[in-house]
Amino acid sequence: MNHKGTKELETNRPKLRRFKLDDAEEMFNNWASDEKVAKFLTWKEHESIDVTKKILDEWVSSYQNEEYYQWGIVIRETNELIGSIGVAGNKENKLMCEIGYCIGRNYWGNGYVAEALNRIIKFLFTEINYNRIEIVHAVENVNSGKVIRKCNLKFEGILRDRGLSNRLELIDLAMYSILRKEWKD
Numbered sequence: 349m350n351h352k353g354t355k356e357l358e359t360n361r362p363k364l365r366r367f368k369l370d371d372a373e374e375m376f377n378n379w380a381s382d383e384k385v386a387k388f389l390t391w392k393e394h395e396s397i398d399v400t401k402k403i404l405d406e407w408v409s410s411y412q413n414e415e416y417y418q419w420g421i422v423i424r425e426t427n428e429l430i431g432s433i434g435v436a437g438n439k440e441n442k443l444m445c446e447i448g449y450c451i452g453r454n455y456w457g458n459g460y461v462a463e464a465l466n467r468i469i470k471f472l473f474t475e476i477n478y479n480r481i482e483i484v485h486a487v488e489n490v491n492s493g494k495v496i497r498k499c500n501l502k503f504e505g506i507l508r509d510r511g512l513s514n515r516l517e518l519i520d521l522a523m524y525s526i527l528r529k530e531w532k533d
């Protein structure tokens with residue numbers, strides 16, 4: 349493995365960059381406080397900006413670690429911070445990791461996440477040397493499944509009662525993966 353940390357990456361429309369402490373207001377307003385964004389996630393919508401600040405604090409200090417990958421998704425044209433994408437589970441001994449993402453409701457339906465995800469998959473395979481990238485989504489979260497398939501990950505099956513929702517209910521997860529040998533630029 350050849351870890352490089354959260355390096356700035358460009359795509360056609362979004363830019364992917366490190367979070368900063370002063371992103372708290374945009375993060376809170378654009379996605380983190382929204383119950384609809386968090387509906388299928390493991391975390392609950394933030395009740396106050398203090399929660400957002402605390403999380404940003406943890407993310408920003410984690411950037412010291414070269415194995416830590418957490419990007420803010422910024423629309424290049426407007427410079428708006430619309431969401432986050434990062435490596436959620438890093439199982440280095442098996443050369444694999446898991447990616448998670450979310451963007452604000454006002455930005456859904458523009459294909460932004462697929463653009464960001466494609467770029468990150470390329471980075472993780474070609475620069476860091478991962479062998480397998482996996483993504484899981486709550487079975488009910490069909491929009492996430494569409495993004496994953498657009499990025500050519502393969503459906504591997506349903507993991508029954510494998511997830512815990514932010515309402516603390518056990519949920520089925522759909523598992524997808526892509527291997528370096530089958531990835532194409």
Ligand SMILES: CC(C)(COP(=O)(O)OP(=O)(O)OC[C@H]1O[C@@H](n2cnc3c(N)ncnc32)[C@H](O)[C@@H]1OP(=O)(O)O)[C@@H](O)C(=O)NCCC(=O)NCCS
Nearest residue numbers: 385388449450451456457458459460461484485491492494
């Ligand atoms: C799931 C999510 C990442 C999709 O990102 P996105 O950039 O909007 O994805 P796309 O633009 O490719 O749209 C995917 C599908 O969402 C649906 N969609 C698009 N716009 C929508 C809107 N305004 N409202 C509801 N659904 C919409 C469409 O069915 C679309 O499929 P299509 O492109 O085949 O028409 C985004 O909705 C999100 O961040 N949701 C909340 C957090 C989350 O669920 N994260 C994933 C956890 S596994």
